[in-house]
Amino acid sequence: MKFSAHFKDVPLLVVTIIAVLLLGFTLTKTRNAEALMSESPMPPLNKQEAAVILHKATEPPYSGKYHRQGEPGTYICRQCGMPLYSSEDKFDSGCGWPSFDTELPGAVKRVPDADGQRTEIVCAHCGGHLGHVFEGEGFTEKDTRHCVNSLSMAFVDKGSEAERDAFARRQAADMTATAIVAGGCFWGVEDAFEKLPGVIEAVSGYTGGSVPSPTYKQTGVQRDDGPCRSGAHPL
Numbered sequence: 641m642k643f644s645a646h647f648k649d650v651p652l653l654v655v656t657i658i659a660v661l662l663l664g665f666t667l668t669k670t671r672n673a674e675a676l677m678s679e680s681p682m683p684p685l686n687k688q689e690a691a692v693i694l695h696k697a698t699e700p701p702y703s704g705k706y707h708r709q710g711e712p713g714t715y716i717c718r719q720c721g722m723p724l725y726s727s728e729d730k731f732d733s734g735c736g737w738p739s740f741d742t743e744l745p746g747a748v749k750r751v752p753d754a755d756g757q758r759t760e761i762v763c764a765h766c767g768g769h770l771g772h773v774f775e776g777e778g779f780t781e782k783d784t785r786h787c788v789n790s791l792s793m794a795f796v797d798k799g800s801e802a803e804r805d806a807f808a809r810r811q812a813a814d815m816t817a818t819a820i821v822a823g824g825c826f827w828g829v830e831d832a833f834e835k836l837p838g839v840i841e842a843v844s845g846y847t848g849g850s851v852p853s854p855t856y857k858q859t860g861v862q863r864d865d866g867p868c869r870s871g872a873h874p875l
């Protein structure tokens with residue numbers, strides 16, 4: 641049985657439910673890393689930027705172009721273009737890197753650093769490395785210092801078209817979500833979902849199992865019809 645053959649005469653919801661019961665394959669609407677990169681309005685990273693953003697290197701102190709920057713505007717992610725920090729939250733800590741006492745709401749994610757002591761900060765949208773955050777130093781009332789590499793950011797002037805575009809991207813991203821649904825035929829279900837209003841992207845793969853990146857055979861499903869599209873992405 642191939643679900644693609646049933647799409648013409650069976651409502652999609654029924655097809656999906658049947659597929660869940662029979663096979664448990666999944667279809668995911670998601671914004672994977674490849675899609676994020678292809679959507680980025682930013683130019684490709686140069687070697688220095690890639691070392692910092694992708695491989696967590698640190699630029700030398702006092703070497704970045706933003707540590708003394710005081711113009712009004714917004715600092716955006718060098719990799720994905722999302723707004724990160726406002727110039728209103730920037731202060732001179734004297735440390736040699738741009739310092740902010742808070743981020744724009746939801747823009748930055750904190751993760752334990754690999755050194756086991758510090759807290760790393762990354763772009764909440766693309767995961768690009770920004771720097772580290774420190775608390776309890778008493779620089780400002782917020783008592784927080786985001787120590788950010790200039791190479792991880794780009795600056796857009798207050799009121800500029802580039803600043804408006806950055807916040808429009810943020811708003812568009814906030815309005816999207818990921819849904820995981822089940823279907824029996826990768827190709828047919830993916831095609832059907834991509835045609836639904838509001839769906840940005842549909843990506844096929846397996847979910848819910850215990851084997852990382854399983855092959856079709858490892859899913860334990862022995863059927864002749866199988867996924868209609870080879871090379872589907874494991875989730």
Ligand SMILES: [Zn+2]
Pocket residue numbers: 717718719720721722763764765766767768
């Ligand atoms: Zn980013």
